[in-house]
Amino acid sequence: MAGRLRAPTGRYGGRSAEERKAERRARFLDAALRLFGDVPGYRATTVAALSEAAGLSTRQFYEEFRTLEDVLAALHLQVNDWAEQAVLAALADAGGLPLADRVTTIFGAYAGNVTADPRRIRITFVEIVGVSPRLEEQRLARRARWVDLLCAEATAAVARGEAAPRDYRLAATAFIGSVNGLLHDFSAGWVDATLDEVVGELVRQLLGILRPAGWDPGTGP
Structure with a gap:
């Protein structure tokens, strides 16, 4: 039969x-x-x-697998999962730290993970782009997940009186784009800086978003 x-x-x-x-x-x-x-x-x-x-x-x-696209989809998720696990572990270790130290710990963990192997950068930021509508949706969904995490951290910082109250979703989306672009260029050798200098620049940018000029932390959330 x-x-x-x-x-x-x-x-x-x-x-x-x-x-x-x-x-x-x-x-x-x-x-x-x-x-x-x-x-x-x-x-x-x-x-x-x-x-x-x-x-x-x-x-x-x-x-x-059915197709090579299925392999790429699974690999893209795996690479993102590795980075997310590193960030969540850093968040657990950074509990109670002042905002600047907390942000530095988080971005140090993320940048260290994704740049540890240049092939991970290529999978996440290059190979998956433009393959198919399905993978484009997956790529944007994973980026939205990073935006959600950043917004949650910003909201928590506002509650602690460490950041200005506002809707951070647009700013977080723009910032994640900057993170991805800078780390890709660093990994490709197009940025003349150390990884610590790259992380330091990202931290300064994010702190500038969370604590804009003229904001008085004494006013509270």
Whole structure:
């Protein structure tokens, strides 16, 4: 009787089918980071080349993904998740710090994570752009998530009397664009500065947004 082959569900080599599936998926994503994030790039990579780089077969590729676009989508989310985890860990460590120190800790964590591997920058800011409406929606949705996080921090700073009361969504959106552009240019070697200097500039810009000239913290939220 005709039908699709089903993946095995038992244990093999001491690992479950789910564990083996997760390992295969991780190997494809690791290979995609190497190929999409460097040479030849997403648009010049084939399923066969990705499978070879992962040390797996094309049959195994199609057991995990439908298309290379699905791989790029998963990799983009993974790279953003890594950065978000670094920021959330920094936020937990920065509790109780004055605003300037808190902002420095947060952006130091974010910048350190995304620039630790230039391929992550390329995936997030270059390779995903213009691929398809679906990935454009995903890219903008993840950027909106960063805007939400920044707005939440700004609102908390206002409640503590450390920032001027206002709707920060437009300013946060513009600032996130500046962050992404500056970190991309730094990673590409187009900015003659150290990472600490880049972070310092971003901190000054954000503090200028949160504490505009003429704002008196004594007036309260």
